Amino acid sequence: MIASRRPVIVGVDGSPAAFGAVRWAADEAMRLGQPLRIIHALEVHGPYEEVSDEHGLAIEAANEIRHWQPGLEVTTTTWHGEPARVLIEQSRSASLVVVGSRGSGGFHSLLVGSVGVHLASHAHCPVLVVHHAERWAGPESPLPQREPIVVAADGSDDAEYGLSLGFAEAASRGVALHAMRTWHEPEHRRGRSADPAGLAAAAERALTADLEPWRGKFPTVEVVPRVEHCPTVPAMLDAARDALMFVIGARGHGGFPGVRLGAVALQVLEHAGTPVLVARRS
Structure with a gap:
């Protein structure tokens, strides 16, 4: 059987920043066993045409890149068209889209409405946004x-897909995987007292259950469960500071139907200082 070429x-x-993103993309292509296409x-x-x-x-x-990774298959294309639209269209046949968080011309800063956010919202595959990519x-x-x-x-569902991507990344790199879940007291308790210990224990059980099948598929990956009682976004941004990469589903629990990028994912994407991999399905 011929392996899929995406x-x-x-x-x-x-x-x-764009060339730093290219180096990350080349590294990911080698790990995935896929060719690299530079656009x-x-x-x-x-x-809109090539x-x-x-x-x-x-x-x-x-x-x-051919000099740096001589075994990697690399192709190039140039298009007339708005950069986000071009990359979103090309993502239909891709395994991953990579973009730097800042650039010049068409790929400028990654604030709301920019190329990276459009990709994370509308691409047909996972999106890796490399913050401060000029460092590489x-x-x-x-x-x-x-x-x-x-x-x-x-x-x-998207977090489950994120776990699959995160475990695969950790396995290919030989690094640990930190899986984090946050919990908090419900906003409306109608006078009932909170049970912090019970809520924390429930979060730990849920995380353990989510991790179990992936531990079996990736037995060599060191897994560090992290259950924290704090606001979700600050906790994630704090965890991202010391991470090689932060992986998050495009939408989590509590999102509105039709919203293609959840509020938590958007805030992490905009404010994290480390590369962010947004788990988007085709």
Whole structure:
């Protein structure tokens, strides 16, 4: 049987952050056993179409990556079209989309409405947003290797998919996986006293149950369960500080139907200082 060929795609715009994202994308492609496709989107008026790479940005990045990872299959494409739209369309056939959080031209800062948020909301595959990617723009700056993968596990369908991605990342890198779940007292208790010990124990049981099947599939991964009583977003941002990568489902429990990127995922995506992998399904 021939393995499915679903490339890792990454957008470039000539900025150091974009090339740092390319290095992350190449590393992910090698781990996934998939080719790398480097895409340059020209935000100009005209039809949405593939064009010749007059600027040579994608080709230049590809040449650097071929030197760094000589065994990796690398292709390039250049398109007329708004960068987010181009990458979202290309994500239909991809295993992962990677983008830097800051760039120039079409790939500018990752605030609300920017390329990274649009991708995390609408891509047809997981999205890796590499914050401060300029740190890894040069070959003299090795990618992180020893820090743990941290994954948010709230029991939702997307969080389950995030666990599968997080375990696979931890296994391929030989690092620990920290799986975190937060709990808090219900907002409306109608005068009833809270039971912190009971709520914490329930959260621990739920997390243990969520982790059990993945421990069996990835027996070599060191798993560190983390159950915390605190607001969800601050806890996640604190955990992300010492992480190699933070993995979160596009939507968690309590989201509104039709919302493609939950409020918690959006806040983590905007404020985390470490690369964030958003678990999106096709």
